[in-house]
Structures are given as C-alpha cells and as structure tokens.
Amino acid sequence: LALLAELREALDSDDQLVLALQPAVDLSTGVPTGVEALIRWHHPRRGWLSPMDFVRPVEGSELLGAFTRYVIDKALAVAADWARHGVDVPISINLSARSLLDPRLPAEVAETLRRHQVPPHRLVLEITETVMMSELEVIDEVLAALRSMGVQLAVDDFGTGFSSLTFLTRIAVDELKVDRSFVMRMAESPEAAAIVRTTVDLGRELGLRVVAEGVETADQRAVLAELGCTAAQGYHFFKPMPSDKIVSVLRSLL
Numbered sequence: 001l002a003l004l005a006e007l008r009e010a011l012d013s014d015d016q017l018v019l020a021l022q023p024a025v026d027l028s029t030g031v032p033t034g035v036e037a038l039i040r041w042h043h044p045r046r047g048w049l050s051p052m053d054f055v056r057p058v059e060g061s062e063l064l065g066a067f068t069r070y071v072i073d074k075a076l077a078v079a080a081d082w083a084r085h086g087v088d089v090p091i092s093i094n095l096s097a098r099s100l101l102d103p104r105l106p107a108e109v110a111e112t113l114r115r116h117q118v119p120p121h122r123l124v125l126e127i128t129e130t131v132m133m134s135e136l137e138v139i140d141e142v143l144a145a146l147r148s149m150g151v152q153l154a155v156d157d158f159g160t161g162f163s164s165l166t167f168l169t170r171i172a173v174d175e176l177k178v179d180r181s182f183v184m185r186m187a188e189s190p191e192a193a194a195i196v197r198t199t200v201d202l203g204r205e206l207g208l209r210v211v212a213e214g215v216e217t218a219d220q221r222a223v224l225a226e227l228g229c230t231a232a233q234g235y236h237f238f239k240p241m242p243s244d245k246i247v248s249v250l251r252s253l254l
C-alpha cells in the first residue's frame, strides 16, 4: 500500500507525524489532571490526515511496532520538556490493541522512560475495553508488566465494549474514560445519564479516576458536576493543540 510506504518515510522524517495535545481538567478547580496525545499526520501532498485515515492500516501492518515506539517516544519527549518547565501533569497516549500483543513493549516503554528521564507514573496508556476483554494471556502479561513498572492504565471509550466488567477484576487500572457518546446524549437520555452516573460511582467505589470525554457545552459540564463526575475533557475546555502552545496553557492553569 502506498500509504504505508509513505508512513514508513514519515516515521523516518521525524517532522510529519505530530502530537496534538488535549488537557483534561478537574471540574471544580479547572486544574489540568492530564493531557491526551492525539497523533496527526502532516502528509507532504495530502495535507493534514486524522488518525482515522491511517491508524487502521498501520494496525494491520508490520509498521505497527515502529509507529507505537514513535508515539511513545514523542509523548515522553513532550513530558520531559514539561518537566523542564516545572509542569508535571501526566501524558496519556492511545495504544492500539495489537501493540499489546508484543511482549517487548514493556521493556521498550521502560527504556524510553529512562532515556527521557520521565517517571513511569507520568505516562498513562489508554486502552479500549474491547482489548481488555480479550482473554489473551499475553495482553494480561504485558499490561501487568507495564503496571508493575508504575505506568498508569486507562480504559478508553468506557461503556462501549458491550460486555461484562470482569476485565476490571483481571487487570488493575487507574482511570476510566467515559465515552463521549454517553456525554453527548446525557441531557436527553436518562439511560445515557444513568450510565455516566454509574461509571462515576464505580470509579469512586474502586478508587479509580473517572474522566468524561467529549464535553462540548456548559450544560454538559453542569450535568456532569451534578452526577458527581470530577474530571472532564472536550472542546468546551480545550481543543487538541500543538505542542508549542501547551506549556504556556498548562502553566497558566497550574
């Protein structure tokens, strides 16, 4: 595939694949609780591409390992830069399911943390529920190894996995991210509101952070506060922004 050949070049060129950064904030104080890294590709001919345009093909290719290492390296470089500016919020990255099948991942993460001198707890790996539900032993082992290093785990798109919650008893996680589909419908749909409330309660009960995603309006923010949710992310607070903008934004909020 031409796209994959071009991506291989992009991974070498170092200036085409960039991270957009979106803070999540504490709903009562406005202080950032973390920042999510979202990859974008500045393609030499096609302009800006969204991860929707290329992550799928990468996941099915032999480039996945190199791509995952690239994202981890860039994100930890960003975290190291923040530390130099006295900013110490955690950075979250989105991991493809298949990258968790690689038993070398924990050692690669450990090496990258050391190289950038970033403490492991500053890194949050976002994983979708579907991944965590798969019974594959190697995924459990990879996640357990990462967590025992001190890296944090978040369940992304929580509530969209159409299945049991048993994975929460199998794999210790630190954070649940309420999928934006529930946040969007919360005001009209009692079901969506109940799911958000239940997730917030579950998080409190299990001692996990809960972050509501995709908050676009002040009304949604108010409903979340009523439901007891303490942290949120979305265009209402910040759109994903370039790495050269974020330090000043974070410093102004901390």
Ligand code: G
Residues within 6 Å of the ligand: 037, 038, 039, 050, 051, 052, 055, 071, 093, 094, 095, 096
């Ligand atoms: O950033 P949003 O722009 O459109 O991201 C779309 C989707 O791509 C989301 O599901 C998000 O989790 C995913 N995504 C964003 N960045 C990365 C990345 O670095 N790696 C992987 N595997 N997925 C990503």
Ligand code: G
Residues within 6 Å of the ligand: 022, 038, 094, 156, 157, 180, 213, 214, 215, 216, 233, 234, 235, 236, 240
């Ligand atoms: O799957 P994941 O939750 O990682 O996807 C995050 C996606 O949501 C990214 O594409 C990001 O750009 C997008 N996003 C972030 N905030 C908002 C928001 O307030 N509204 C919408 N519609 N999308 C958002």
Ligand code: MN
Residues within 6 Å of the ligand: 036, 094, 126, 156
């Ligand atoms: Mn995410």
Ligand code: NA
Residues within 6 Å of the ligand: 156, 157, 158, 177, 178, 179, 180, 213
């Ligand atoms: Na999500």
